[in-house]
Amino acid sequence: MFFSVFMFAIWLSPAFSQDKPIGRFTFSEIHDNVKDSVVTLEVEATVVIQGRPQSADGSGSGVVWGKDGYIVTNKHVIQEDSSVNGQEIKRRARKVYVVSPTGIKITATIVGVAPDTDLALIKINEESVANFKAMEIGDSDSIRVGEHVLAIGSPFGLGGTLTSGIVSSVRSIDMNGSKLPHQMIQTDAAINPGNSGGALVNLDGELVGIPTMIISRTGSNAGIGFAIPSNVVKKIVEDIKNEKTSLGYLGINVQNVNELSSVIRKQLGLQDAGGVMVTSLVPDGPSANSGISQGDIILSVNAQEVKDDVGFRWLERSLSPGKEAFLEIKKRTPNAVEKVKIVVGENKEADTL
Known part of the structure; x- marks a missing residue:
């Protein structure tokens, strides 16, 4: 394997650009505007290797979310499960400290984590909020490939570090053999150990992403x-705040229609079809007796358009187990659009909040 994926907090082992960037501010002005909205996190953790606990210290970055003391970071900054040479390694934070740009260290509590998106929410007391400034949140759906972005965080513990780059792509990413339930923003802005949980901002000084891995x-x-x-982060923050602890499950396997060859799409009458095609249904799953069949095209979930498999999984994930979901289905035979009702199941295999 020639390349590796790195998810970046810092952990110490136990004992081509656009000619004219467009935006409201210069790089310097953006740094001045957001420097009090991005913090350094210092973590005291316990690492369990082969059942033996050991102490380990680490660091990462965080983004001030609103005015109530909430801070968003990556889940792997405060806890992580991994395997090295067949040995399971578990790391859990005992204490988390938030360090302000002026060096003030404040104890934080862990509110919750969302393992399937690698996000976590922590909180400081209200008396300490005055040391920080809430980050302005942008609309990540509006970003375009080629536009300038800035990464701000604490690489190698160097708080307030600013690097620049462009949006290289917006793409789905495979992790551990399966696609993440949302797309990721790819950038060439320098991201190093310690940047995890920090901010990726546009030239209006708005958060558009949380740097997570390279x-x-x-x-x-x-x-x-x-x-x-950032739009994914918004949803996860609300889920954690509302103590949403389970993920929706429909029991439908799908494939992107646009991934089919033009010949097959023509044979199936799908030349102009969007959405995803049903490849199979999980036996005894929530959709097994719904009337959905192999080859059907899913156009929407609860009136929200399905553009691709990642979008479908994100909508599925967001459903509430036990509640009803309505899917708009284009049937192959007859060639008609139907609305199908399914009682949502619970995804018991995925990491949950």
Whole structure:
């Protein structure tokens, strides 16, 4: 394997750009505007290797979310499960400290985590909020490939570090053999250990992503970094606040229609079809007796358009187990659009909040 994926907090082992950037502010002005909205996190953690606990310290970054003391970071900054040479390794934070740009260290509590999106929410007391400034949240759906973005965080513990780049792509990412339930923003802005949980902002000084991982041969920046889109972060923050602890499940396997060859699409009458095609249904799953069949096209879930398989999984994930969901289905035979009702199941295999 020539390339590796690195998810970046810092952990110490136990004992081509646009000619004219467009935006409201210069890089310097953006840094001044957001420097009090991005914090350094210092973490005291316990690492369990082969059942033996050991102490480990680490650091990462966080983004001030609103005016109530909430701070968003990556889940792997405060807890992580991994395997090295067949040995399971578990790391859990005992204490989390938020360090302000002026060096004030404040104890934070962990509100909750969303393992399937690698996001976490922590909180400081209300008396400490005055030391910080809430980040302005942008619309990540509006970003375009080629536009300038800035990464702000604490690489190698160096708080307030600013790097620049462009949006290289917006794409789905495979992790551990399966696609993440949302797309990621790819950027060539320098992202290094400690940037995890920090901010990726546009030239209006608005958060558009949370830097999370890079692809690199060396473990350091190689110009291929990824950030979780801000619109995804908004949804996860609300889920954690509302203590949503289970993920929706429909029991439908799908394939993107646009991934089919033009010949097959023509044979199936799908030349102009969007959405995803049903490849199979899970036996005894929530959709097994719904009337959905192999080859059907899913156009929407609860009136929200399905553009691709990642979008479908994101909508599925957001459903509430036990509630009804309505899917708009284009049937192959007869060629008609139907609305199908399904009682949502619970995804018991996915990591949950």
